[in-house]
Amino acid sequence: xxxxxxxxxxxxxxxxxxxxxxxxxxxxxxxxxxxxxxxxxxxxxxxxxxxxxxxxxxxxxxxxxxxxxxxxxxxxxxxxxxxxxxxxxxxxxxxx
Ligand SMILES: [Zn+2]
Numbered sequence: 072x073x074x075x076x077x078x079x080x081x082x083x084x085x086x087x088x089x090x091x092x093x094x095x096x097x098x099x100x101x102x103x104x105x106x107x108x109x110x111x112x113x114x115x116x117x118x119x120x121x122x123x124x125x126x127x128x129x130x131x132x133x134x135x136x137x138x139x140x141x142x143x144x145x146x147x148x149x150x151x152x153x154x155x156x157x158x159x160x161x162x163x164x165x166x167x
Pocket of ligand 1: 088089090091092093096121122123124125126
């Protein structure tokens with residue numbers, strides 16, 4: 072079975088802190104201003120704070136892996152084959 076997922080959802084709270092590298096210390100942080108709220112709504116990034124060292128920043132709940140690239144490649148091939156077939160049918164049967 073081919074896996075066609077592009078993004079993998081994970082919980083950033085189990086990731087290690089980018090600053091002190093300790094795992095499991097990240098906690099969701101409340102948005103401080105309008106800009107942070109907008110980023111939170113329109114992107115997969117949320118603000119997190121480290122309970123150990125006080126680091127605060129953005130973390131994404133989604134991971135992009137090498138399997139993601141494989142899935143994108145398969146989607147690209149499907150897209151090219153479909154567009155070729157559509158243009159072939161259009162030229163052959165509809166546009167004369
Ligand atoms: Zn930390």
